[in-house]
Amino acid sequence: MPRRVIITFAIIGILIFISEYYTFQALKTVTRFKPLKWILLAVSLLIYINFFYTISSMSRADGQTITFQWAFGWLLIALVPKLFVMLLLFGEDVFRGGQKIVSFFTSQTKPLAGRRKFLSQLALGLASIPLASLLYGVFKGKFNYKVVKYQLAFKDLPDAFDGFTISHITDIHSGSFDNKEKIQYGVDLINEQQSDIIFFTGDIVNNFAHEMNDWVPVFSQLKASMGKYSILGNHDYGDYSDWKTPEDKKANFQAVKDIHPKIGFDLLLNENRYIEKDGQKIALIGVENWGKGFNKAGDLQVASEGIKQEDFKILLSHDPSHWEYKVKQDNFNYQLTLSGHTHGLQFGIEIPGWIKWSPAKYVYKQWAGLYEEFGRYINVNRGFGYHAFPGRVGIWPEITVIELKKA
Structure with a gap:
């Protein structure tokens, strides 16, 4: 030992x-x-x-x-x-x-x-x-889903996207689930928001692709008129297990990636898409995991190829440390970043307007909620699922709804 x-x-x-x-x-x-x-x-x-x-x-x-x-x-x-x-x-x-x-x-x-x-x-x-x-x-707490809403205004937002709504979820961690009725409730709550688009920012499993088998029919019910897009998190690479052969790990990783189209998500692997509305467009950029002390497969430069600096950009990046160390001061100007990963450590005290504390704050500068620097924003979602500790105390599972406004 x-x-x-x-x-x-x-x-x-x-x-x-x-x-x-x-x-x-x-x-x-x-x-x-x-x-x-x-x-x-x-x-x-x-x-x-x-x-x-x-x-x-x-x-x-x-x-x-x-x-x-x-x-x-x-x-x-x-x-x-x-x-x-x-x-x-x-x-x-x-x-x-x-x-x-x-x-x-x-x-x-x-x-x-x-x-x-x-x-x-x-x-x-x-x-x-x-x-x-x-x-x-x-x-009870691990199923105490909360809808957190923000309205963000940008001068460079195309007029056609004034009032555009985003539902942001992250860290499903399907290998931890043990109550299908409660998870179905959470999925229904996401659909009730009727957002234009849904983003998922990584960690669909704890480690193995088969953990999602029983949950594909549930999460495939998610609906959004402008599409559903996703990225990978650190747990999706299979790095937290010993594998018999490198081929086994590679096969599991491919199976994890294959989950996303099965539930109707367009998985972005260091790549981008344009979302068009009424002849105008915004750029959606998705990087693989990049984290302080974790897998750094994410490549912001590769993911942004073909995107113009003047475009309005939404970046999906699982680990908020990527924003802290690479994104927020990048001259390419990523106006809005969506992340997860921290779970708010699933433990803390939050009383709006009074106190917001978790041990996670001593590890991550941006650990839960909305942050702004240099006129650029990051939302760190507290996570849909749970991991390690089978519960949540004070830091509840979250569905973020963001409305974009023209400043």
């Missing part, structure tokens, strides 16, 4: 032990029902054993299975709330230790006896918030 994996497992093991110890002590202090702490400890142990067994028995050739996702999900549900208990009570122990040292030298009074019970009650109360949030995220 690689040294890095051993260290990771050791850190998780230490966190589990310390958090379980403090949670056990808190329950012992607060509850009068003595078996409760043992029942919860037994349930937690089963969850931990299931996670480590799943990790140790899975093969990278299998990719990321639903079994792994649920094992990881239950691990977070069991562990994260207890980390809140651990931090509060461990901090109190440090403070109490400091007071004992001071009292030894100064003969000051000892801490109040009732403080431990109060802090235990407070810690368990705080822990109930992430516990409820994670449970909701796993069973």
Whole structure:
């Protein structure tokens, strides 16, 4: 086993032990029902054993299975709330230790006896918030589809496209799906927007083309009068699995690309199209994946061949780091870029007008929503599906609707 994996497992093991110890002590202090702490400890142990067994028995050739996702999900549900208990009570122990040292030298009074019970009650109360949030995220939140609408005005937008509407979806991750009724609802919600065009910006599978087999009839129902266009994401290349032969990986990649016409999408592989309306046109450019630390198959120059600098351009690029490092300052002037990839980490807090936070912001400068620099825009869609963690907490699955206006 690689040294890095051993260290990771050791850190998780230490966190589990310390958090379980403090949670056990808190329950012992607060509850009068003595078996409760043992029942919860037994349930937690089963969850931990299931996670480590799943990790140790899975093969990278299998990719990321639903079994792994649920094992990881239950691990977070069991562990994260207890980390809140651990931090509060461990901090109190440090403070109490400091007071004992001071009292030894100064003969000051000892801490109040009732403080431990109060802090235990407070810690368990705080822990109930992430516990409820994670449970909701796993069973409801991942299907809590939100329609996010923007209106963007451009001086150089052709008059014929004033009022033109776009539905933008991304990161389907069909290999994670486990509820056909909910996915059908999401697809119906996209169609309800009645946008002129639909764009999909990558990651149609987790790793294998066959993951989409059961979902082709569902996503082929998507409709748009001016067409449907798509690109590839980092997961579509099959890079997250061990393959028996290079030929197997190549065949899977071709099968992934073949999914797009099956559901009625025109897949753009470093190429472009013109969309015409009333004798005027805008340029649509689609690049393969280009990401910081990921596959850099995307070639903006090749994809833009035949496009004029003065054309109004919509760029489809899966990873928003492409916009940050290559696109936004390009003299060719890509007015609007549509991306995905981040999922908003599927975890965060968003209250419009008040707060917008996720750990994703420490990795990606543009991680969710609409951004503007140099008069150019990027929309980072939060994703239609989910990956790794089988849920969403505070960062809901998204359907973006953008209306273009003539400034």
